[in-house]
Structure formats: structure tokens, C-alpha cells
Amino acid sequence: MTAVDHRPGPTDQREPSGKAPTGLAVWFRDLVMGMRFAVGSGREGWTRTALTAVGVGLGVALLLGASSVPSLLNNRSERSNARTIEFGEQKAPRSDSSFLFHRVGSQFRGESVDGILLRPEGGHPVLPPGVDKVPGPGEAVVSPALKKLLESPDGKLLHDRLPYRVVGTIGQAGLIGPSEHYYYAGSDKLSLKDSGTNRATAYGWRIQSPDMDPVLLVLILVGCVVLLMPVAIFIATAVRFGGERRDRRLAALRLVGADNHMARRIAAGEALLGSLFGLIVGAGLFLFGRQFIGAVDISSLNAFPTDLSPVPALAVLILLAVPASAVAVTLFALRGIAIEPLGVVRSAVPRRRRLWWRLPIPVIGLALLAAFGTVDRKTGSVNTYLIGAGAVLTLLGLTMLLPWLVEAVVARFTGGPVPWQLAARRLQLSSSSAARAVSGITVAVAGAIALQMLFTAVGDDFTKPTGQDTSRAQLQVMLPARDGATTEKMIDAFKDTKGVSGVIATISSRILSAGQERNEDGFPLSTSLTVGSCETLQEIARPGPCKDGDVFQIKGGPGSYVDEDLPKIARPGARALLNDFDDKGNVLGRPSTWTLPRTIRPVDARPDPTGEQNTGLFATTGAVDVKKLADPTARAMVRLDPSVPDAAEYARNTAARFDVTANAFQLMDTSDDRRFVSVRNGLLIASVATMTLIAASMLVTTLEQLRERRRLLSVLVAFGTRRGTLAWSVLWQTAVPMALGLALAVAGGLGLGRVLLGLTGKSGIAWSVVWPLPLFGAGLVLLVTLLSMPPLWRMMRADGLRSE
Amino acid sequence: MSIGHTLLGLLESGPRHGYDLKRAFDEHFGHDRPLHYGQVYSTMSRLLKNGLVEVDGVEAGAGPERKRYAITDAGVTDVAQWLARPEKPEPYLQSTLYTKVVLALLTGRDAAELLDTQRTEHLRLMRGLTERKRKGDLADQLICDHALFHLEADLRWLELTAARLDKLAAVIGS
Amino acid sequence: MTPAGSLLTARALHKAYGSTPALDGADFSIHPGEVVAVMGPSGSGKSTLLHCLAGIIRPDSGSVLYGSRDLSQMSDAQRSALRRSDFGFVFQFGQLVPELTCLENVALPLRLNGVKRKEAEERSLEWLERLEVGEVRAKRPGEVSGGQGQRVAVARALAARPRVIFADEPTGALDSLNGERVMTLLTEAARGTNAAVVLVTHEARVAAYSDREVVVRDGQAREMAGLA
Structure with missing residues (x-):
């Protein structure tokens, strides 16, 4: 074909000059054109781009946060190591830089207040990290958080215990997190004769960090999948915001001579620009949000804003993967659609979704988990890849099953009251968009249920009676x-x-x-x-x-x-x-x-x-x-x-x-590992946040749909439709896929949870951790419906009937 | 409408007596006004004189003349030429109505009311045609539609003029 | 003062959108079985008059009497209920619910009015057949032609046996042939059920299906009946 096109001769007259761009150049040209459309088509174009950017931005911010976790943990443990005082079995020799030290641990109203007493033995004692002057006798350098506490009215009590003159603060290098209460105090009374007092010549400790508990590794692995998959799904949803209007614009492009492939590439260009803005928004949100990380103190898992820096390789991956998937998702979404000059034609008879290739995915996932995902607690070896693959397949499988399930169930809806009929018919005609929005929630809930089950079971190991009797002494x-x-x-x-x-x-x-x-x-x-x-x-x-x-x-x-x-x-x-x-x-x-x-x-x-x-x-x-x-x-x-x-x-x-x-x-009486409880709560918060994010995208989709149907709504109002009728139909339209999604999530979550429990040799279902999530999901449906009511009310005015 | 050409065209399907011609004409085209026989007679003598028809034979008998006419080759050519020739579009300048409107404006009368009255009259006629169309056969419908479209065009002119009365008044007044 | 035997009467309607007056003292009345064309140039307030008459919007001042009830004094819920039970509507386009089949679309007003689904659909099918579009009953509006769709819309307006049908440019999106057929079917059906039709149009040929016309100009409606 190319050979024909470029043959010189009379047939070539149409070509103005030079060669028509090919391959990458065509892609580039069309993508750039799409980007121009994304911002150049007035307020509506901007709105759509902004919506996409915000949606993608939220997702990117979450991804950046997740990609920062390794460096966060690393920075914390590095600083922790750097200030640890090493004292070997052999007594360090006394020198000009040596010092005596004694660790003091205490608590103040449930919070740790730890410190080190120092007694320099020579004129040039080594400085602890983050400290620029060794405190003299009766003096102390304290962490900013401790300083604040001591200076506060509440701190009076603590001041009696730490009666030091504060001569400075410990810098970031000497603290694990900003809210840590830590101090170095000078003492002239320390003596090697006292037990607990030792001599040292340096700060810093280099040891091999112990291998992570394999059970914990499984938890983290599944946790990542659970939290990141909905984000990916959300991003995929966000690049489709405003799709119906875009379709009309594409049709107009076809009318002026763009071919079908061009139109697709232009659409991809629009999504690409949205996702590029999304990257900027996401980076902004991330940088803004991490200012507040210092205030977060989950089980002393507290860090400085700069600790939250994405691992460079992961950041690059996000930078490349997000725009690439925006393009891919758009092209994928347009595959069943013919963009014709006079409008967008969806294949008249949509392909029925098949179960046969969907069902095996979660089944294979569960089978993988059951067969290979055993944790050998003794050797500590865990088949990371197979467990990860199993969990991913299971959760991915659930999202694949959902569209089929929604379609299969909705197809059986006939009759019922008018609102129900309206909702059911709407879902029958386009169940995929509804299923898509809900699939994120399904993954989040299924994963969260599985993890919560596992946490509860594993958590029992961490809650033991101590044998202490607090009735006799506290x-x-x-x-x-x-x-x-x-x-x-x-x-x-x-x-x-x-x-x-x-x-x-x-x-x-x-x-x-x-x-x-x-x-x-x-x-x-x-x-x-x-x-x-x-x-x-x-x-x-x-x-x-x-x-x-x-x-x-x-x-x-x-x-x-x-x-x-x-x-x-x-x-x-x-x-x-x-x-x-x-x-x-x-x-x-x-x-x-x-x-x-x-x-x-x-x-x-x-x-x-x-x-x-x-x-x-x-x-x-x-x-x-x-x-x-x-x-x-x-x-x-x-x-x-x-x-x-x-x-x-x-x-x-x-x-x-x-x-x-x-x-x-x-x-x-009992030692409840507080860290465990807070990790559990953290997970709950994260899944709730994910669900909220997805509810937000459902709201956007619903509003968009309502705006598209402004005229129809006015007509319905004209012939006397009650507002309640339409409100109910909006509710059903959201609630039906959500209910199916949650049902699937509970089933899948219980299944996955059971398998995971089996891996770690546990059993038993704690229903108390299962039901809050579907309940929360139901609450979100109500919220989305409620929030879409005011615009619905506004659109149900007769203005829509006035001819445009 | 050219009666000569129409009669010539009717003869193309075969020779006819004068009276047959009148009947055929009335059947197809004479919805509103049947043709007088005298008109047929005078038209046919003109066509005969021009060599477009010839007398095919005369039937003996009492009463009116029973001549049978047949079309000549020249006549066929003439019909073909007439059908092929486009009618000269007649720009009907609404001369009467226009005059009325201008006069009303000049004499300080309500031109809008004049136009509204005219519109009502037009619509009344259109209603009648619509009713007739509804009850009639296909031929009725086509003919009524032709009239309706013309009346509609007039009405559009009326509306446009009504919308421009202020401007028109200004032009006339200056 | 209500003209004798009139079904729907409007007096001195005023309605403004922002500072732009759409209706500025419009009067109107219609009798049962009567087809009245509302004519006038674009932006003259034709549609606003129709919306006021149908109780879709409330006039700023003036009264709309339907029987003995004043629509302008009724609550939104009451007016909605009245529209459901006594009025029917045909618009230019965008009026059929795209997800519902044609039959379900026709049945919608009946069902909103509390008629059972089966009965509503039986009655709707009769109307579809009467409007010569019985064969599209199972199709969705996107799958039928414009003329068919408009007939479905007319069937929907008629199915609930309304006493007044409001038609706003019902043939605006149709060609002459389909437009005429729709108008014929609409007016015949309305006369057959003794329903009144308020027909907003700017096309004289469509207005010719009416019994009389009212011209709206600059927000004022003029009755032309007396001149006929």
C-alpha cells in the first residue's frame, strides 16, 4: 500500500508536497491534535480534562505514596541505626572521645519518652547524630516534640521527671520521626560500676536487619495488590470521564475528514493530556499531602515529610505507566465502537459476556495460593511470586467476573415499579460502565476482608494474657x-x-x-x-x-x-x-x-x-x-x-x-500488640479511602449521565414524573451494581481470606471484620445518590425544554 | 397552462373525437374548471391550421360535428418540446399585498393587523385544502399540496414582512 | 371571565426569564376537541405559553384555569399529578427514554399514573398499532426512524387518554411526508377522543391542521378566531 501511495505519477497529485507522515509520526500528530482538542474546545473541554486530571491525580498521589513506603522504612531504620550506640563485649578503651552512657526509658501518658544520659570522658566526645553540642551536667538536648511537650502546661509534670535545662534540639538526623519524644541529657554521676552504664566511642550500628516475618510479607504483598488495584481501576475510569460528549466531538472530526484510526488516536491524545495533567496534579497533591505526614502517628510509624520520597525506579514507572495506560484504556474502550461522521455507533447487539474464560481466573488464583503459597515458618521461606500471582489473579478475576455477573443478573430484571424499570433498562443497555466503577470497590472490599480476616487470626497470636495482675499493682x-x-x-x-x-x-x-x-x-x-x-x-x-x-x-x-x-x-x-x-x-x-x-x-x-x-x-x-x-x-x-x-x-x-x-x-492484664491493632486500623482506613475515591468517580459518572439527559429529564418532568421516581431510579442504578459488587466481594474476600488463613495455619472467620465494609459500601451508595440529588433537582426544571 | 399542448398530449395515445378530448381533459385536469366545448373547437382549428393535428375522419350523423383528430409528427415534436421546456418562474411580487401594506403604513393604519388578517385568510384556505386533502385521493393530495406549499410561501412572506414592519415604516417615512 | 365551555383558559400571563420578558400579558383559551395552533416567530414566547398552560412552569402573574382550578396557584406536586392524569405531551425530539423499548415508553405515563404494567402495555400496544407503528414495540428508540419515533411519542401522549395534548413543534424534526402523517394521526386521534390539542408550530402547513390559530408576538397572544 505504501508503495502505491508513494509512486510518482498522476495519481499522486492529491498529495500537496512531501510524504504523508507514517507510523510514529502519525501517532504523534494525532495525539498532539487530541491534546489540543482537550484544552481547545471551550469550557466543556477544560472541564473534562480537569476532571480527568483530578481523578488521575488522586490515583497518582496514592501511587507515589505507595512507592515511597520502601524509602520511608529505609530512612527510618537508617536513622535508627545511626544513633544506636554500639558497645561490644570487649570494653571500649577510655579516650579523649569516649563517653559513658545510660539508656533511660519512660512513659508519659502512654507515650514513650526515651533518652540517653551521657558523660563525656574527654574533651572531644563524639556527637550523637542531629546534635551539635553534648549537653553538660544538668542540661539536655531534646527532640522538638519533647520540647513542645515540656513547654506545654501538661509538660510540667514531665518536667519534674526530666529536670534538665534544655540547651538545644535534636535535628532530623537524630530522630526516627518528628513526633518522637527523645533526649540526650548530660550527667556527671554516671559510672561504669552502675549496671546499665557502658562506655562507647561512637554512634551507629551496622547490622544485618533480620528477615521479615513471612506472614507479614504475605500481608504486605496482598495489601499492595488490594490497595493499588482499585487505584489502577480508578485511573482507568477517570480517563473515560466525559466520554459521551467526547464521542460527539469525535463524530464531528470524522465529518470533516478524519478516518476512524485518526479519531481513535485523537481520543487517546485527549486522555493522554488529561493523564499528563493528572501526573502534575498527583505530584502536587503528593508534595502537599506529605507535609502532613509528620502529624500522622500510627503505632509510632511516624516519619518526616522528606522520608516520603518515591523510590526513583518506581517513580519513573508511574511516570511512564500512567500516560501509557491512559492511551491504552482509551483505545480499548473504543474498540466496540464505530465512530461515524454522524455519530458514534455502538455495536447494535453488544457481545454477551461469557463466563467460561472469566471464571478460571480467580479459580486459578485460589488454586495457586492453595497449592504453592505455603509459608514455612521454620525456614521462613515464602513463595513470594506465586502468592503474589495468586492474590492478583484472584482479585483480578473478581473484577472480571463482575461485569458478567451484573449483566447476567440485570438481564433477568423485567417489570417492577417504574423507577426500578428505568434503572434496570439503563443497566441492561450499558452495564459495563456501572460494573467498571464498582469493580474497584469489589477489589478493595474483597482484599480488605481477606486481609482483615488474616489480621484478626494472626492478631490473636499477638494478644496474650501476660499473667500480670493489675488488681494488685499497676x-x-x-x-x-x-x-x-x-x-x-x-x-x-x-x-x-x-x-x-x-x-x-x-x-x-x-x-x-x-x-x-x-x-x-x-x-x-x-x-x-x-x-x-x-x-x-x-x-x-x-x-x-x-x-x-x-x-x-x-x-x-x-x-x-x-x-x-x-x-x-x-x-x-x-x-x-x-x-x-x-x-x-x-x-x-x-x-x-x-x-x-x-x-x-x-x-x-x-x-x-x-x-x-x-x-x-x-x-x-x-x-x-x-x-x-x-x-x-x-x-x-x-x-x-x-x-x-x-x-x-x-x-x-x-x-x-x-x-x-x-x-x-x-x-x-493482656498485651495487645498495639502496632498490630493500628496496622489493622490503617488497613481499614485505606480501604475506606479507596472506596470513597471510587464513590467519587461514581458520582462524577452519575452527574455526567444526568447532564447528558437534561432534556429527557425535562420531558419526563413535563408529563408529570415525580421527582421521587427519578431519584429512586438513580438510587437503584447505583445500588444494583454496588450490591452485586459487594456480594461478590464478600464471597471472594471470604474465599481468599480462607486460603490465606490456611497458608498461615489459622482458621475461623471473624464476621465482625467482614460486615463493616459492605455496610460502608451501602452507605456510599446512599451518599452518591444523595449528592446527585441537588443537580437532579436543578435539571428537573423546565429550562431543559427550551429549544437550544 | 397551455390548453393546446395539453390537448395535443391527450391525442398522443390515439385519435379522438373533439368531445372525447373535452371529457378526457376534464377528467384529468378540469377539477376546478371544466373546459367548454367551444374552447376545444377553436383550439383544435388553430392546431389544424398549424399542421400539428390532422382530421382522421368524420362520423356521419346528426348533432355536433363528429370530427376525429389525430396528432401529426410535428405535433408530437411540439409536445415533446413543450414538456422539455422549463416554465419561466414567475416572480409573483405580492404586488397587491405589498401595495396594501405600504398604503397602510403611509396612511397611518395598522399594517400588522392587515397582515394578521391576511394570514388568517391564508390559513383558512390552507385548512380547507388540508381537509380536502385528508378526504381526497392521491391526485387531490398532490394538487392540494401544490397549493398549500404556495400558500405557505406567501405566509412566510407575510411573517417576514410583519417582522420587518418597523424597518419598512422607517424607509417609507424617510 | 371564562369563555363558555372552555377547557383551559389563560388570562394576562406574564413570565420573564431574568430581565427578558417571555410572556407579557398573554390570553388563551381552548375548548374540548379543539385543535389550536400557537404560531409566531422564534423567541416570541410560544413555548413559554405552552409550558405555562401545561403547568410545567408557573407564570409570574396571571391565571391558568383548567376547569375550575387555577394551575398558577397549585403546588408543584399537584401540577405534576395533573400533568400525569389529564395532559399529554409531544415534543420535537429527545423525548423517548433511550433505554426503554418503544412499548415501554408509551406505557410510561400510564404506569406513572399507577396503571399496572400488563394493562398499561396492552393499552399502549393498541395505540402503537393505531399510529401504525405496532411493529417497533420491542425496539429501542435508537433503533427506529425519526418518523416512527415521533409516532411512538404521539402514541405515548395519547395512551393515557389525556384531555389536553400539548405538542411543541411535533413535526419539527420530520420530513413533510412523515410530518403530515403524524399530524393527521395526532389530530384524528385527538378529535376521536374529544381531547383538545395545543399545537405550537411555526409551520403554516402544520398549523393548517388546527381549527384556529393564536399568534404570539412580543409575548402577547392574539386570538384570531373572531376574524375567521
């Missing part, structure tokens, strides 16, 4: 007690603390056998000695009668640690050493002997409020001189008065007053 404070007198003062101080209604306090240490006997490792025989009052004994054992001066031998209950050395030491009248020994088994310090009393009553252990069973010797305060104990640890279990707000904070402040390194933690 807070435990551990602090190294240098002597017994301090401990007594501490107990009194706690008792005097506002909001504290009771204190169970003990001092523990190790005692050694006075004999030369050694255990099989070559160490002296040792056991733990706990000193406390008779009341305290009630809390950790079942002692019977007790008076000051008594000594008891506490035997662990079933399942507890068996102290083999205990019976050998706890002999009535025997002598024991109140000394510690070093890592070679040599007894440290001057031997300090303690003679055990004539009677040592054996008692059974009772779990203390922290759920622990204490074994070893228990001495009442009169039986042993606590001042002689080597390296004792004081422990106070504090019962709080629930009616006093911030009681826990007051108690923590008391602890900190005694020792800034005191470690106080809250007791809980």
Missing part, C-alpha cells in the same frame, strides 16, 4: 539500691506520692554458699535473697504466720524455674556469703557472712502482681542487714488510685527523683 519500679536505707526511704516516698495507694517493695541480691563447693560450671553455689516485710511476703508467697526476723525458703510452683542450689544453701543455721562473684567465679570483695536462722520455713510461691514466681530465700527485714547486700536491686510494685489522674506519672516522677535511671513500667 506499676513496677526497678532501681539499683545502693543500700537498704535508700530502699526504706523509697518505700516511704512512694507511699507519700499522690495517687499511690499501696507499695510492695523488695530488695534482692545474690547470696553465695560459704563452702567451697562449686557447681558444674565452676561457679560458687548461689541463690537469690529477697528482703521485705511480712506484708510483702504475702504478695509473693503463701507463708502462713510471719513475724519480723523470720526467714523462708520459697519453692517455685509447677512450671517455674527450679533452683538446684537453693536447698544446698538454705540450711538452717548455715552460713552464707553476701557477696557477688565475677565472670571467672571469684568471690568479689571482702567476704561478708550471714548466718541463717535455726528455722527456715519452706513456703509455696505465689505469682506476684507482675506474674512472676519468686524462688529463693526470703528474709524479713529484721533477719538480715540489707546494708551488707552486694549490688542489691530494689523493686517496688505500686498500686495506684484510679481516681487520681496522672497517678502513674507522679509515681514515675518519684522513682526518677531517686534515680534517673529508674525503670518504671506499667502492668497490663
